[in-house]
Amino acid sequence: MTSKTWAGRQAETGGAEFAVGDGRTHLNTGLMGASLVRADLAEQTDVEHEVAMLPDCAVLAIGGRSIMDRGAKAVLPLVDAIVKAREDNAFVVGVSGGARLRHVYHIGIDLGIPAGGLAQAAGASEEQNVAMLQHLMARHGAVMLKRDHFDDAAMYLKNGLIPLVISVPPYHYWEPPPRAGRVPENGSDVGMFLTAEALGARCCIFIKDTDGLYSDDPHTNPDAEFIPRIGAQELIDRDLPSLPVDRMLVETLRNARFVRQIQLVNGLKPEQMIQALAGEPVGTIIYRED
Amino acid sequence: MSLIRDADRTDIDTPFREISFSSAAANKLGEGHEVIRILPDVHVIKVGGQSFMDRGRSAVIPLVEEIAALQVQGKHDLLVGVGGGTRARHAYAIALDLGMPTSVLAKVGQNVPVQNARLLQLLLAKHGGILIDHDMFGHLPLYYRMGCIPVMPGMPPFSFWEKPGPKGRIPTHRTDAGVYLTAEVMGAASCIFVKDEKGLYTANPKVDPNATFIPRISVKELKAMNLPDLVVEPVVLDYLQRAHSVREIQIIDGRVPGNLTKALNGEHVGSIIYAD
Numbered sequence: 001m002t003s004k005t006w007a008g009r010q011a012e013t014g015g016a017e018f019a020v021g022d023g024r025t026h027l028n029t030g031l032m033g034a035s036l037v038r039a040d041l042a043e044q045t046d047v048e049h050e051v052a053m054l055p056d057c058a059v060l061a062i063g064g065r066s067i068m069d070r071g072a073k074a075v076l077p078l079v080d081a082i083v084k085a086r087e088d089n090a091f092v093v094g095v096s097g098g099a100r101l102r103h104v105y106h107i108g109i110d111l112g113i114p115a116g117g118l119a120q121a122a123g124a125s126e127e128q129n130v131a132m133l134q135h136l137m138a139r140h141g142a143v144m145l146k147r148d149h150f151d152d153a154a155m156y157l158k159n160g161l162i163p164l165v166i167s168v169p170p171y172h173y174w175e176p177p178p179r180a181g182r183v184p185e186n187g188s189d190v191g192m193f194l195t196a197e198a199l200g201a202r203c204c205i206f207i208k209d210t211d212g213l214y215s216d217d218p219h220t221n222p223d224a225e226f227i228p229r230i231g232a233q234e235l236i237d238r239d240l241p242s243l244p245v246d247r248m249l250v251e252t253l254r255n256a257r258f259v260r261q262i263q264l265v266n267g268l269k270p271e272q273m274i275q276a277l278a279g280e281p282v283g284t285i286i287y288r289e290d
Numbered sequence: 291m292s293l294i295r296d297a298d299r300t301d302i303d304t305p306f307r308e309i310s311f312s313s314a315a316a317n318k319l320g321e322g323h324e325v326i327r328i329l330p331d332v333h334v335i336k337v338g339g340q341s342f343m344d345r346g347r348s349a350v351i352p353l354v355e356e357i358a359a360l361q362v363q364g365k366h367d368l369l370v371g372v373g374g375g376t377r378a379r380h381a382y383a384i385a386l387d388l389g390m391p392t393s394v395l396a397k398v399g400q401n402v403p404v405q406n407a408r409l410l411q412l413l414l415a416k417h418g419g420i421l422i423d424h425d426m427f428g429h430l431p432l433y434y435r436m437g438c439i440p441v442m443p444g445m446p447p448f449s450f451w452e453k454p455g456p457k458g459r460i461p462t463h464r465t466d467a468g469v470y471l472t473a474e475v476m477g478a479a480s481c482i483f484v485k486d487e488k489g490l491y492t493a494n495p496k497v498d499p500n501a502t503f504i505p506r507i508s509v510k511e512l513k514a515m516n517l518p519d520l521v522v523e524p525v526v527l528d529y530l531q532r533a534h535s536v537r538e539i540q541i542i543d544g545r546v547p548g549n550l551t552k553a554l555n556g557e558h559v560g561s562i563i564y565a566d
Contacts (some may be wrong), residue, residue: 042458
């Protein structure tokens with residue numbers, strides 16, 4: 001399956017047995033007694049192909065502010081399209097927090113709460129949104145997938161259900177201090193992408209309220225130019241004033257193993273999502289370059 | 291602050307309303323605000339997995355007795371985080387051999403620190419040691435009021451959501467990062483790594499007899515040295531530089547009796563790495 005195997009594999013060091021003598025009891029493996037921080041370990045553990053968990057699954061990430069906060073007018077047609085798309089596609093669905101998330105960040109920052117505290121408080125906004133989506137789609141087989149119970153996902157998908165996932169990554173209090181400012185860098189977009197990576201998903205589609213990526217926010221700048229396709233590094237280098245997805249998502253995409261591109265589509269035109277699931281180049285595609 | 295309803299959506303009037311979180315403007319909004327320390331009197335200590343727990347009785351029992359004595363004095367509130375060690379390496383080795391990605395390694399990596407935390411908690415139980423997990427953070431003030439010593443697994447709760455690195459598959463955030471981030475978010479009084487070496491050396495002192503001890507160094511200086519090996523996970527250095535509260539860590543040899551007590555009293559007994 002893998003052309004390049006892990007360089008420290010057990011067969012080369014014998015079976016896993018106890019090794020004593022330096023005061024510590026080791027298990028004899030390729031990593032025995034090793035410092036896991038030594039510089040050459042990344043190279044040693046690199047392989048060309050890693051094993052995907054659910055490679056036929058797609059991931060749909062719905063915007064909180066861009067879709068949910070618009071209410072029935074935007075959400076109901078999109079829900080209909082998702083239910084329809086389930087006939088031909090297996091996927092998990094998540095949604096971000098929207099206006100309430102922005103508000104809790106604002107109040108939290110004003111109160112002096114550190115980034116980890118903000119991240120811990122943030123999730124509840126998105127859980128409200130996902131609860132509403134589950135309610136709307138329950139009759140079509142929507143079920144909540146508990147946090148990291150990806151083993152349940154296999155069962156749900158095999159049985160034609162629509163698992164809904166928590167979008168915010170479980171960094172909680174352990175959210176690393178941001179490089180600038182106080183807003184946690186790992187939000188719902190990053191979480192949905194990492195969910196897709198963990199599942200080894202076939203695609204990851206972000207459903208917002210624009211036709212894709214523009215050189216500036218098209219809602220405020222009518223001269224913003226549409227960008228149909230761009231590399232993740234190129235996008236970072238362009239340093240655009242505004243992005244429709246978390247900047248950290250674009251940075252993380254550069255190290256993708258399975259989901260080597262993401263697609264941004266307009267949820268106000270639900271057919272775009274269906275086209276994207278069919279592999280058509282609608283909206284904007286951001287891809288890992290190398 | 292009020293609700294704003296227009297034809298398109300229901301919004302809340304905050305300064306974040308119209309800006310992208312990814313914009314420079316969003317970063318500016320957070321600047322200048324004081325960050326509170328949530329539990330400023332708590333000292334966070336990390337007991338190494340390979341360096342301490344895997345040594346068994348000879349290393350662990352004296353440390354437990356030292357912690358118990360500290361608890362009797364009642365001077366310091368402690369939060370004890372625990373590492374994984376050789377069983378974590380074994381699990382990683384098997385997972386790597388099976389072609390597993392970083393996300394699965396991070397998930398699998400959670401279990402061994404839980405085992406070690408359970409062992410340590412059982413030893414500390416009669417002195418007030420209790421096992422806590424990531425969901426019990428909100429209860430910490432109660433535990434301290436009751437004189438407890440919370441013991442937690444060091445791995446952060448990232449699980450499948452650990453990001454892949456540029457190369458390789460060993461998770462970037464392991465128990466050093468988890469325990470350090472615990473201290474930082476709490477605004478802890480100190481963060482002390484209890485290991486089986488005096489502290490930081492220019493190379494791994496277990497392998498290289500010429501390794502020189504570094505008593506005190508800034509993150510910038512340490513990074514400039516570009517050492518082939520390091521006593522803590524490199525990501526901890528990045529976070530130290532960005533931290534609001536815990537701007538230095540101390541690595542000590544917990545096998546020397548009294549070292550932990552001295553470090554808690556603010557003495558310099560090992561290596562201190564500080565933010566610039």
